[in-house]
Amino acid sequence: MTHQFPGYGLFIGGFNGFSINQLHVIYYGLLWGGVRVRGCFRRWKQPLLRGEDWFFSVPVQHGFYSEEGATILRQYRVRMLSLFAIEVPAATAIFLSGQLQNLVWLILAMCILIHVNHVFSVNRAEQRAQKFATPGAEQPVSTIAISLKARRLRDFTNFKLEAAIAAISAAGLVWALRYYATAPEPRNLWIIFGTPLLLFYCQGGFLLAKVLIVAWRSPIPQVQAEEHIASREETRKFYLRTCDLGRINLAVTILFWPALLSAGPETREFAVKLWFAGSIVLGIVIAVWSEIKRKDMLKVTLRARPVKLPQFGGELGESSAPSDLWPLCYEPSAPTIILRSMRGYSLNLANRLTQLGAVYLAGLLALFVLIRFRL
């Protein structure tokens, strides 16, 4: 058995046939293409969701879109579409090389790039639109409300689902151990356990993401407090559910891996194809579910009028001053992951969750290298 790529690559390593390639193309063209086009439409309309008196969450003066606003809007949209300039040549190169399994890595890279680019583009566009905001809009509200309810991960946890994920993952692990014990020599430890190890690690990543989502700060203005709470909680729940869907997917893959190894050569290719087809169908179902939930979330979000919240930055002491290490800073007394300084936002390296995230990413990289080179 050969395998060229960690994780997913391992999964299909040795099964590279024409039909599998076709499934890759379908996966990329149909599922990713659909999600990508829908995402572009969604981001295209996003600045005007609240009507022509708004640009994202900035209330703008009448006639904004016929003057400077048109330029800001166009530049935002061009920046959003500019990622096709990376994706199209990269996808073309992959198709020409015939290494279609690399499409999965391209999708992963594009997911990260799209989100980073979106956050950056929105932030930049809003900053520029602030100059044309309606008078008084830049003034933050004076009173904010904060919940005295403790936000703990267990309050956002479905224990039946957790039990199911744990049971499926444990079954997969036991099956892999049994396969290792009974498989004829020579047995390759990395082939049998490399992929499950990576999948378990990704499960941990999703859990860390859930902790971050739960911990994400959520002050609300006293005005329209209920609408703002509903909006924050709906958003939080959406992203937590998305993490859970990812974890279910990983758990099922952990179970599928030893099943695939145990299958005979004649059924192995069929199993891979079945898995691929299942992934495509499941991907479509998740994409549709995600769109429905996004629309629900949008309805709730639009009810809450965006306001500027006051910064109690002075209380943060040193962090309110420009950080020498921008965009990084080290503020042990500040509890937030992102700090606002005179030069913009900085990542607080003293935060426990930031440190955990950094350690996690380093571990993920090490694991990739280990599996790739089978150290």
Place this chain on the structure above:
Amino acid sequence: MFLTINAGDARPIYQQVADGIKELIASGKLAEGTPLPPVRQLAADLGVNLNTIATAYRELQRDGLLAVKHGSGSVVASSTTAERSLDELLRPLRTALTQMVLAGLPQKKILQLVINELQTVMQGRK
């Protein structure tokens, strides 16, 4: 259950937090045994230094209103503060009344304001 913080208030943030929690306890909205969020969560929500919230919690603990249970966070310990002398309790009231008199409010109006405030503070309390 919400705590409101006003950016324009002359009191420091820790005092607003402590006073706000005291008001909620006095009104019965925060009953004995109710858990309070960890210092880290409250500080992160407000975007303030951890010490700001820790100071507020320490003040509540000193007044006997808050108990810190190791491993399970802080809970409302009592709906009455630790015993304090009448003179000590009257001092802030006297200061507030002085301010009202100096502001030129008539006695009847001051009395009405005090009764209204007392009713607001004690609403929901059994």
